[in-house]
Amino acid sequence: MDEVLNYSMNEMAGADFDCSCGRHHTLDIRHIIMGQGVLKELTKVLEPFSGKKVYMLSDNHTFKAAGDRVLSILEGEDYLVKNVMLDSGDDILIPNEQAVGTMFLNLEPDTAVIVAVGSGTINDMAKYMSARTKIPYVIVCTAPSMDGYVADGAPLILEGKKISFVATLPYGVIGDTDIMKQAPMHMIHAGFGDVLGKLTALADWYLAKEKVGEYCCETCVTLVQRALDKVTGSAEALAKRDDDAVLYLIEALTLTGVAMGLIGVSRPASGAEHMLSHYWEMDFIAKGKFPELHGIKVGIATPVIAEIFELMKDEVPKEAMKLAPSREYVEGLLKTVGAPVYPTDIGIDRELFYNSILEGYKVRNRYSILELALKTEKLEEIAAKITNRIYQ
Known part of the structure; x- marks a missing residue:
C-alpha cells in the first residue's frame, strides 16, 4: 500500500495501487521519461505507431x-508527419477560438498519434484535441x-x-x-512560481477537509x-540553470500532475492562489493586454494567499495552518x-488587485481561505x- 511513494519519477507511469486513503488509484499514462538527453527516447515511445x-503541433x-x-x-523514422506550427509572432500563443480552430482544421483523417512540442498552451491544446478525437498524444516538454x-x-480561452x-x-x-534548461528564464520563473503555489494549495486542501469534510x-x-x-532547497542553483535544479523543478511540476491524475481533481496543485491568477488573467485578456505567464501570476498570488492565512489564523484549523507558509518565506x-x-511587477493596478481578493472565490466552485474569510x-x-500595504 502507498508503494508509489517509493517510485522514481520515471516509474510513475501506469501506477496502479491501493492507497491508505481508502481508494484505489491508477494513472493512465504509458510513459514518463525525464532526464538529460532523453529526447532520443521518442522513437521508443512512438513505436506502436510506426509507419x-x-x-505534430508546435508554435514558432x-x-x-x-x-x-x-x-x-x-x-528519419519514416513517419507520415503533418507538421503544424502556429505562428504568434513575438507574442505568446493564446489558446482562443482562432488557435484551436486552426489546430483542428489541419487534422487529417487516419491520424494515429499527436506529438505536441511545447509547454503550457501547446500542451493544453493538444490534450483538448486528443480528448475530442480519441487520438492519443505525446508531449515533448x-x-x-x-x-x-x-x-x-x-x-482554454472562450469568448x-x-x-x-x-x-x-x-x-x-x-x-x-x-532542452528545458535553455528555456527563457522567465519561463523557468513561471515553473518555480507554479510550484510555490502548491504551498498554499495544500493548506487550502486541508482547510476544505477540516471545514467542509472534503476528501483528502x-x-x-x-x-x-x-x-x-x-x-x-535548490532555489539558488535554479537561478543559475543548474541541471539538477531544473530536473527537480520539472519533476515537481510533473509529480503534482501525477497527484492530480491519481485522484482525478486538481486539489494537490490548485487553491486560492490560482483563483487570483485566473481573475487577473481574464481581466488582462478582456482589456487586450499581455496576460503574463500562468506560473508568474501564481507565484505572485501565493504570498498574498499566505498572508490571508496569517490574518485568518484564529479561524483556520491547526492542521491547515501548519501547512500554510509565511508571506515572507x-x-x-x-x-x-x-x-x-x-x-x-506585472502591471496589476490597485483596483484589479483589490477586486480580485473580494471576488476571486467566484472563479472556481471550490472551498478556500477566500470563502472562509467571506463567511466570517x-x-x-x-x-x-493587503491592498494598502502593497499600493502605498
Whole structure:
C-alpha cells in the first residue's frame, strides 16, 4: 500500500495501487521519461505507431526550442508527419477560438498519434484535441514552466474567458533537461512560481477537509511535499540553470500532475492562489493586454494567499495552518530565483488587485481561505489591509 511513494519519477507511469486513503488509484499514462538527453527516447515511445500518420503541433517559439529536432527524428523514422506550427509572432500563443480552430482544421483523417512540442498552451491544446478525437498524444516538454503536462484539464480561452475543459492524460511525456534548461528564464520563473503555489494549495486542501469534510489523500500530499522540498532547497542553483535544479523543478511540476491524475481533481496543485491568477488573467485578456505567464501570476498570488492565512489564523484549523507558509518565506524564495514578487511587477493596478481578493472565490466552485474569510465577514477588511500595504 502507498508503494508509489517509493517510485522514481520515471516509474510513475501506469501506477496502479491501493492507497491508505481508502481508494484505489491508477494513472493512465504509458510513459514518463525525464532526464538529460532523453529526447532520443521518442522513437521508443512512438513505436506502436510506426509507419502511421503523426500530427505534430508546435508554435514558432517551441519549434525553434525542440520542434526542429523532433521533426527530424520523426522524418528519419519514416513517419507520415503533418507538421503544424502556429505562428504568434513575438507574442505568446493564446489558446482562443482562432488557435484551436486552426489546430483542428489541419487534422487529417487516419491520424494515429499527436506529438505536441511545447509547454503550457501547446500542451493544453493538444490534450483538448486528443480528448475530442480519441487520438492519443505525446508531449515533448520545452520548458519547466507549469504543472499541466500530466493533468487532464485544458484551460482554454472562450469568448474572452478562461475555461478549464475536461481533457485527457497524455500517452507519453518526454522532459529532456538539455532542452528545458535553455528555456527563457522567465519561463523557468513561471515553473518555480507554479510550484510555490502548491504551498498554499495544500493548506487550502486541508482547510476544505477540516471545514467542509472534503476528501483528502495523504499520499498525494506527501508526494507533492517531497517534490516541493527539493525545489525550494535548490532555489539558488535554479537561478543559475543548474541541471539538477531544473530536473527537480520539472519533476515537481510533473509529480503534482501525477497527484492530480491519481485522484482525478486538481486539489494537490490548485487553491486560492490560482483563483487570483485566473481573475487577473481574464481581466488582462478582456482589456487586450499581455496576460503574463500562468506560473508568474501564481507565484505572485501565493504570498498574498499566505498572508490571508496569517490574518485568518484564529479561524483556520491547526492542521491547515501548519501547512500554510509565511508571506515572507514565499517572497524570499521568489527573490532568490529573481522572479517577480509583487502584483505591481506585472502591471496589476490597485483596483484589479483589490477586486480580485473580494471576488476571486467566484472563479472556481471550490472551498478556500477566500470563502472562509467571506463567511466570517473578514474578506473586505483583509482586502483593504493587503491592498494598502502593497499600493502605498
